[in-house]
Amino acid sequence: MKTLLVLLGPTGVGKTDLSIGIAKAFGTEIISCDSRQIYKEMRIGTAVPSPGQLAAVRHHFIQMISVHDYYNSWQFEVQALERIRELFQEKEVVLMTGGSMLYIDAVCKGIDDIPTISPELRTGLMEVYEREGLESIRQMLKELDPVFYGQVDLNNGKRVLHAVEVCRMAGVPYSSLRKNTPKDRGFRIVRIGLNREREELYARIDRRVDLMLEEGLEDEARRLWPLRHLNALNTVGYKELFDYFEGKTDYAEAVRLIKRNSRRYARKQLSWFRRDEDIRWFHPEARQDIFEYLFSLPGIGAFRK
Secondary structure, eight states: OOEEEEEEOOTTSSHHHHHHHHHHHHTOOEEEOOTTTTBTTOSTTTTOOOHHHHHHSOEESSSOBOTTSOOOHHHHHHHHHHHHHHHTTTOSEEEEEEOOHHHHHHHHTOOOOOOOOOHHHHHHHHHHHHHHOHHHHHHHHHHHOHHHHTTSOTTOHHHHHHHHHHHHHHSSOGGGGOOOOOOOOSSEEEEEEEOOOHHHHHHHHHHHHHHHHHHTHHHHHHHHGGGTTSGGGOSTTTHHHHHHHTTSSOHHHHHHHHHHHHHHHHHHHHHHHTTOTTOEEEOTTOHHHHHHHHHHSTTTGGGOO
């Protein structure tokens, strides 16, 4: 039985190390579902796996496009499914890991059929976005689809922009096209969630931010500062440093905000994942329990290496 294992959880919980162990145990490869690790220029601030980890197991969708490129969960759904099915030609088990909620749902449940956006429309709206800012795009969405306007995270420029694109392209509100009906993928999907006690998770997040700064996050952000108008860079860890570079905050405040906003994002991830009753939750260090659970699944234990 072809099986996609999905290892998910909040930022900083410890997915990467465990994913390497699981991939090795099944002799398989990893599909990354991280909406920021996919960008070539954002290595430190997105906690891209180390060279050693990338060498230990083959990864897909890591640093594959530029921050200049437009990319969304619809594209990821198509491309990730294609890669998964290619891997299934030789492997019985494929591992997907990450914390990007929409990317995970796109592969596991599917995204409603949305019209292809014309390059002309996309370019025109991007020009408005870059010239007039996100607020202008928000107002467009409010007029075109007040229902989705009331549901979407209005600070997520990519989602707001895409909703406006769909409204304009389809000629109907984006919300009217969203059926939220899970699609049959033709293979088994097993979701494993990782979590820690809140204080423990928050301490790990704070420490990870400190390590990123020690590794050169400030220099990486300075190189990207001229591109701060790009949606890819509207990301925790970068936007706070951009404010520091512009004199809006001091360095200590920027670091405090990176840690605070990272913790907030972790809470948002957990709230999203907890809606899915099919996720089996574990502490990241309960490896024996995790592997016993995986090897107990019908038709999968025989493929352990």
